[in-house]
Amino acid sequence: MKKIIISNFKMNTTPSEMKTYSMALATKTSESKNQIIVCPPFTHLCVAKQFLDGSKVSLGAQNVSSEEKGAFTGEVSASMLKDLGVEYVIVGHSERRTKFKETDRLVNKKIKTALANGLKVILCIGEDLASRQAKQACAVVKKELDDALKGIYENELEGVIIAYEPIWAIGTGKTATLKDIQKMVELIRKEIAYLYSDKAGQQINVVYGGSIDIQNYKKIISLACLNGALIGGASLNVDNFAVIARENY
Ligand code: PEP
Numbered sequence: 001m002k003k004i005i006i007s008n009f010k011m012n013t014t015p016s017e018m019k020t021y022s023m024a025l026a027t028k029t030s031e032s033k034n035q036i037i038v039c040p041p042f043t044h045l046c047v048a049k050q051f052l053d054g055s056k057v058s059l060g061a062q063n064v065s066s067e068e069k070g071a072f073t074g075e076v077s078a079s080m081l082k083d084l085g086v087e088y089v090i091v092g093h094s095e096r097r098t099k100f101k102e103t104d105r106l107v108n109k110k111i112k113t114a115l116a117n118g119l120k121v122i123l124c125i126g127e128d129l130a131s132r133q134a135k136q137a138c139a140v141v142k143k144e145l146d147d148a149l150k151g152i153y154e155n156e157l158e159g160v161i162i163a164y165e166p167i168w169a170i171g172t173g174k175t176a177t178l179k180d181i182q183k184m185v186e187l188i189r190k191e192i193a194y195l196y197s198d199k200a201g202q203q204i205n206v207v208y209g210g211s212i213d214i215q216n217y218k219k220i221i222s223l224a225c226l227n228g229a230l231i232g233g234a235s236l237n238v239d240n241f242a243v244i245a246r247e248n249y
Pocket of ligand 1: 008010165169170171172209210211212230231232233234
């Protein structure tokens with residue numbers, strides 16, 4: 001089954017390292033049947049584009065401004081990314097929600113701006129440990145989903161990939177159990193069906209992220225309910241990421 005395999009470099013590596021990484025990834029994944037997306041820092045996008053052109057790998061950014069243009073020093077707009085050949089953007093990553101205080105409202109605005117400019121969105125949602133322990137995980141995920149998708153039309157959902165990323169599993173070496181992933185993916189699909197239609201619930205792409213590595217990737221990504229994975233730390237090693245990206249699931 002064809003899967004979507006996404007990297008998130010976070011704030012790691014340099015543009016020079018991106019050149020080597022891109023060349024290696026393009027070669028190592030030339031036979032892959034999966035959809036591969038790399039999301040390096042903004043500073044790497046030009047070099048990544050140059051060395052991934054003509055390969056199986058698409059380019060994503062890790063963030064985007066909610067504003068179209070203007071006096072927003074330090075921000076990067078959706079049209080700038082689009083012009084560079086970027087196809088995807090990660091929105092609502094828990095590190096942006098917690099460390100940069102991004103609200104559900106801002107996430108919603110970023111999604112609208114990204115989609116309006118022809119970018120596809122990788123929308124991250126997921127509960128923290130306290131919510132899970134308080135048995136509130138489902139409620140948190142539902143609310144994040146509802147708020148993020150306010151005012152988004154059903155025909156725009158083909159430009160949205162939902163990444164279920166329990167915060168307690170990101171960068172911690174702890175993954176959610178297969179049962180928990182299945183349960184949450186089911187809930188996400190049900191909520192999409194409730195908000196839009198049964199067809200939308202079935203067709204929406206849902207990936208999992210949280211401490212996927214070269215040891216555990218196969219059993220997680222092979223889950224039939226999942227369309228793929230978002231991989232942080234383990235994507236920094238091009239050999240490992242390429243193995244995950246070219247696997248037959
Ligand atoms: C992430 O940053 O989205 C992520 C899933 O990180 P890690 O794979 O390192 O847990």
